[in-house]
Amino acid sequence: MTQNKAVYSLPSVLADVPMHYCPGCQHGLAHRLVAECLEELGVAEKAICIGSIGCSVFIYNYLLVDTVEAPHGRAPAVATGVKRARPDNVVFTYQGDGDLASIGLAEILHCANRGERVTIVFVNNTVYGMTGGQMAPTTLLGQRTTTCPEGRCKEHEGQAIKMCEIVAGLGGTAYAARVALDTVKNVKQAKKAVHKAFEVQLEKKGLGFVEILSTCPTNWKMTPVQANKRISEEMIPYFPLGVFKDVTSAEDKG
Amino acid sequence: MNRYQDVIIAGFGGQGVMLIGTLLAYAAMEDGQNVTYMPVYGVEMRGGTANCTVVVSTEDIGSPIIHHPRSLIAMNRPSLEKFQPRVVDQGVVVINSSLVEMELAQKERLKTFAVAANEIADALGNTKMANMVALGAYVQLTQIVPLEAVKQSLKKVISPHYAKMIPANEKALQAGADSVGP
Amino acid sequence: MPGKPKRILVKGNEAICRGAVAAGCQCYFGYPITPQNDIPEYLSKVMPKLGRVFVQAESEIAAANMLLGAAACGVRAMTSSSSPGISLKQEAISYMAGSQLPAVIVNMSRGGPGLGDIGPSQGDYYQAVKGGGHGDYRQLVLAPGTVQEAYDLVIKAFDLAFAYRNPVMVLGDAIIAQMMEPVAVREVEAPPASEDLGWNLMGKGSRPPRVLKSLYLEDSALAGHNALLREKYASMEKEVLYESFMVNDAELIVVAFGSIGRIAKSTVRGLREKGHKVGLLRPITLFPFPSAVLGALAEQRKLFLTIEHNLGQMVDDVRLAVRKHADSFFYGHLPGNLPTPDDFEQPILQVMGVAR
Known part of the structure; x- marks a missing residue:
């Protein structure tokens, strides 16, 4: 007699609808990790999501939680207002690299520095996706985009900005990690990091920050498989994975 | 019967012209009148010129800013030179004669009064109270508010930290009033 | 004086603060700029003592977006600034108008254009009245002429913001900000309890999730949204004061x-x-x-x-x-x-x- 065991089901926080993301894009997976964590922590009912501008602008169509839309880059400021108004709610932003690391740099740095009890989910795919593949602050040297057609050049555009390291260096940050979604093992690590980034908020330790290295096959002009490979071959060597700060861990306590 | 009076109070920053302006405004409020107080600072944070305009009326007050005031308290020479020409004919001008030569006063056109504010304050033990002496004289001359209301308002405008200075300030107000008449 | 409400002698800036506190303002987000600095200074002292929120933001942009966040929660919230800072807030004001969020913005305007001076000016009339940010929107604009009105109108601004779910601007200037006048004050109200207004974010609990947004990409969705807004703006006509x-x-x-x-x-x-x-x-x-x-x-x-x-x-x-x-x-x-x-x-x- 065979017993059927469910190994996969849709988190109740995630809407059962087709997503608008391109084939091979990892936003859907990142959404799912957030949904699973909200469900596992039992906080979906009191979660408030701050949407941002970019490909994930429709996040409210997929994550079934109360949501407010923030202007480009301002999600951490909006999150500050929400959390200060409703300190008992669980507040998170979901932002891309153009939004968080370029136009919204002041907002994320000061939000982290104040130690707002919020969680920041930062999806880094090294390119402005929605607007058509322009150079992002995280675009790697030599990477071609529609606004650096000859490849990003250090002399003219500077190097890709490493947000996780910068945010980890700020006093109000309780947890900062960089993860990737290219392998099963990395997805599992990513889930743990997202979980932890919410836990530090619930424990009122400070700001939780997760940088997720993610694909953009369309604007990279790659197949999904090629794009996935690029993460380990090009991105991780420059953007190392790991936990850059964890105030709850033994070494940080010491 | 409507009563209306306005005054520009002017001097160096640090002479306490803003404080006596506020004090006069407070006393007018306590007296049940309408009042506006409008400060004008120099660009400097410290040591510049300062002036304020106080309007007191039994009617609702229109402009808090007056180009041709009906009266003036001039605590130093630049203030007299700047504002005296603008005072309306027969306006009351209290001049701090400790720092300003009275030859500068337009005695024919205006009702000018010399008050040796610094000397009188010195005699009471603190030059810094020259502002109170000048205000006491002004209140006595114009009867804009009862002097008693001004004294009663000291506790509202002097910070609690300097509360022990209130009796001395009351004396300075009285000395100013006494210096110009009964 | 017996039989009359208590009168205090305050600057316009302080009257704004006292009015906001009396109106039950729960959150204030500010940034320094002359001639409105008395507002963040006063509220930084008073709000924490009342168990309410004061945040000095990293910029006027951030302050306006913090306001947007608090407004989305349905609490009474305010920001203040002066002309150049108000320019920076326009983006968030446009989003709040589009997302129908109630918020109070105080502009103690100063001379312009550019850095201008710190003296009074009415150079921000167009910006306030014609929709200073992008897109086609309106906000209620209240212009006090006395310090008493500054106090009364900031209280009214909160009521109007919630009645219409719309940003409301109190437009003063350096004269109103800096002059002192007696103000009859009222009892301080505790902020309204965190209540479900039918649209505000509190966490979904057992109801369907709510979304507050200004993006309408579907066919004719934006036109429908704008038709509603137009109707709302027209209905504001009855609020005329002069x-x-x-x-x-x-x-x-x-x-x-x-x-x-x-x-x-x-x-x-x-x-x-x-x-x-x-x-x-x-x-x-x-x-x-x-x-x-x-x-x-x-x-x-x-x-x-x-x-x-x-x-x-x-x-x-x-x-x-x-x-x-x-x-x-x-x-x-x-x-x-x-x-x-x-x-x-x-x-x-x-x-x-x-x-x-």
Whole structure:
């Protein structure tokens, strides 16, 4: 007699609808990790999501939680207002690299520095996706985009900005990690990091920050498989994975 | 019967012209009148010129800013030179004669009064109270508010930290009033 | 005095703060800029003691977006600034208008353009009244002419913001900000309890999730949204407030708002004493604009002179209001010069002379 065991089901926080993301894009997976964590922590009912501008602008169509839309880059400021108004709610932003690391740099740095009890989910795919593949602050040297057609050049555009390291260096940050979604093992690590980034908020330790290295096959002009490979071959060597700060861990306590 | 009076109070920053302006405004409020107080600072944070305009009326007050005031308290020479020409004919001008030569006063056109504010304050033990002496004289001359209301308002405008200075300030107000008449 | 409400002598900036506190403002987000610094300074002392929120943001941009976040939660929230800082807040104000969020924004305006000066000016009329940010929206604009009005109107601003789910601006200037006047104050209200208003974010609990947004990409969705907004803006008409002074037998009516309105009132009084038939119409709400009352006065064949502390902005709205029967002359006092009642006398007499 065979017993059927469910190994996969849709988190109740995630809407059962087709997503608008391109084939091979990892936003859907990142959404799912957030949904699973909200469900596992039992906080979906009191979660408030701050949407941002970019490909994930429709996040409210997929994550079934109360949501407010923030202007480009301002999600951490909006999150500050929400959390200060409703300190008992669980507040998170979901932002891309153009939004968080370029136009919204002041907002994320000061939000982290104040130690707002919020969680920041930062999806880094090294390119402005929605607007058509322009150079992002995280675009790697030599990477071609529609606004650096000859490849990003250090002399003219500077190097890709490493947000996780910068945010980890700020006093109000309780947890900062960089993860990737290219392998099963990395997805599992990513889930743990997202979980932890919410836990530090619930424990009122400070700001939780997760940088997720993610694909953009369309604007990279790659197949999904090629794009996935690029993460380990090009991105991780420059953007190392790991936990850059964890105030709850033994070494940080010491 | 409507009563209306306005005054520009002017001097160096640090002479306490803003404080006596506020004090006069407070006393007018306590007296049940309408009042506006409008400060004008120099660009400097410290040591510049300062002036304020106080309007007191039994009617609702229109402009808090007056180009041709009906009266003036001039605590130093630049203030007299700047504002005296603008005072309306027969306006009351209290001049701090400790720092300003009275030859500068337009005695024919205006009702000018010399008050040796610094000397009188010195005699009471603190030059810094020259502002109170000048205000006491002004209140006595114009009867804009009862002097008693001004004294009663000291506790509202002097910070609690300097509360022990209130009796001395009351004396300075009285000395100013006494210096110009009964 | 017995039988009368308690009166205190305060600056306009402090009146704004006391009004906000009395209205139950739960969250304030600020950033320093002259001449409104008394507001964040005062609220940084008072709000934490009341168990309420004060945050000095990293910029006016961030402050306005913190306001957006608190507004989305349905709590009473406010920000304040002065002209250059208000420019930076326009993005968030547009989003709040689009997302129908209730919030109060105080502009103690200063001279411009650019850095201008720290003195008074009415150069931000267009920005406040015509929708200063991108897109096609309106906000209610309340323009106090006295310190008492600054206090009363900031309380009213919170009520209007929630009645219409819309940003409301209190538009003062450096004169209103810095001058002191007696203010009759009321009891401080505790902020309204965290309640479900039917639209605000509290966490979904057992209901379907709510989304507050201004993005409408689906076919004709934005048009539908804008139709609703248009209807809402039109319904604000009933909130019109103005002061009229000696208009009935006036041959010429001065139209002026805010501090300039009260300064012009002194001019009008002075000219009346000299036998000139002059009156004053001071709009207190700038949006909605008192067009109907101006139109009715125009029907009586009166002359109009709009006086502003700028190069001419509100005069456009006055002209539209009186256009069927009259036109409005204009006198613009230049920002950078402090206006006094004397400055307005000749322009008024000139118009009356020209007309005769």
